[in-house]
Amino acid sequence: MRNALASGTSGRSNLSTLPNLGATDVNGTLPCPPIAEFMSTTNYTVCSGGSLNFKDLSYNGTISSYAWSADNGAILANPTNSTTAITFPTQGVSSVTLTVTNGQGSSTKIKTVTVLNGTAVINGNYTESFENAGVPANWSVVNVGGGVTWDQTTVAAKDGSGSFFLDGTQSTASQQDILVMPIMDVVNNPSNLLTFSYAYARQTATHADKLVLQGSLDCGGSWIDVVSLNASTMASGSGGTTSSPFIPVPANWKDVDVTSYPYWFNFANSQSATFRFVFTEDATTGNGNRLFIDAVNFQNPNGLNELTKNYRLNLFPNPSTGETNLKFNLNDAANVTVNVVDMLGKNVLPATTINYNAGEQTIAINKNASLSKGIYFVNISINGAKMSKKLVIN
Incomplete structure (x- = not known):
């Protein structure tokens, strides 16, 4: 076959020459219609009243025009640019649409954004000492594995007669349990301190449990670690290491000032900051000991x-x-x-x-x-x- 194509008979050898390929546009590139694509620069969850930035990722052709739109009352800053900022004032689901066009055609891409209630519940001095049975108002428990999780108890307390605790003796390896606080307004309470107290005992000297306080600026769309406490740090000065089910005495409670940690500055200008406690059980054996949390305060101590x-x-x-x-x-x-x-x-x-x-x-x-x-x-x-x-x- 190759020999036949290379043969001069009937001009076959001309088929693969550069002049012929150019004349028949085999080597050429025809203009194509674009294929729409875009992304949020952060995520697709936002507090009501918050904004997200979007940028064009369309391909397959040169784009001559952009047309952004969004429903559910969303407000667009630059609807005809390749990038835009969109504000989402209304709770629910908002559809964001990008249509890109050139001389050969157009294409449309739609993505959804979840808009959550960003109204702060904590607008000033606040305390929670878990005096009543069940989950406090405006708090929530996320039981990832479906097993034993956060619960109220009166067996020990730093403040009052109740606290919240995790019975790690019943937890499986790598089990994760989450306790979410109400949304708080930080920017209008610049002098307030966010503090909490905990008591913890380690089951063995090798147990690698971890407690992290995370914060979110987008109603839980994304989280960053603000305070991270490993098992050794928590046990030291608290319950130490013991195989007996831990019940703290007053001297076992340790205080944490969240506002003293470097990552707190991320939340200083937020009217809708959310925080959560995430406890992760030892990844090797599970079946640890107990963690207690109490006296969660957002208070202005000045004067x-x-x-x-x-x-x-x-x-x-x-x-x-x-x-x-x-x-x-x-x-x-x-x-x-x-x-x-x-x-x-x-x-x-x-x-x-x-x-x-x-x-x-x-x-x-x-x-x-x-x-x-x-x-x-x-x-x-x-x-x-x-x-x-x-x-x-x-």
């Missing part, structure tokens, strides 16, 4: 301790099963306002404002025992100086 000392502010009994007393001392006459709010900042008792003379004062709180079991804040303003005391009702 509160000093003011509390100056006014000798005290709340007793606390915890209480009913009425409790707010006691304070005034050096001079003052206008005093007191209100009681729940963990979401909602007033649960009528606010009172009274002019007091100098001296020791006592105000009865929850006189009718109308507050249900839970955590509350008793807020007091003395001539504009604001303080707060946490109240536990059992």
Whole structure:
């Protein structure tokens, strides 16, 4: 066959010459219609009111025009550029569409974006000490493996009488259990500290459990590690190493200031920051020991301790099963306002404002025992100086 093509008979040898290939456009490239493709520069999950950036990845031909669109109320910054930013104000699913065109035709690509509720639940001072059975309001548990997972307990506590714990004695190798906090507004509370306490015991000296506090800026679309604690770090100064089921005593609790870790700065400007505790059981054997978490606080400490000392502010009994007393001392006459709010900042008792003379004062709180079991804040303003005391009702 090759010899026949190379033969000069009937001009066969001309078929493969460069002039002939060019004349018949065998060597040429015809213009083609483009094939649309694009990507988000981060991910496809976003908080309501948040934005994502998209860029064109179309191929197969030179593109002469771009047309971006999105539904569900989405707002596009540059709908005719090769890149665009899109803001998603409405919860739900939004379809993002890119159509690319040239002289030979056009092509369209559609991708979906999940828009989650980005409204902050925590907008100011907040605490959770797990006093009530079950998962707290606006928290969630992700039980990846379907086995034993996070649960409330009253066998030990750093604050109040309850805590959340994982019974690692029942966990399988590499089991992962997740505890997700409510969305919080960080940017409008720049002085607040995010802290929590934990107690942990290692089953053996080789158990490699790990606790990580992760943060998300896109309602859980992506996560970054903020605090990472290995088994050795957690056990040291806490429960150590023991094969007996661990029940912490007060000296076993360790405090963590999340805001002191370098990666906290990623969340300083966020109105919709989400955090979660991720515990991973030892990958080799599983069946570890126990981890307890308590006293999760997002609080502004500035000046509160000093003011509390100056006014000798005290709340007793606390915890209480009913009425409790707010006691304070005034050096001079003052206008005093007191209100009681729940963990979401909602007033649960009528606010009172009274002019007091100098001296020791006592105000009865929850006189009718109308507050249900839970955590509350008793807020007091003395001539504009604001303080707060946490109240536990059992």
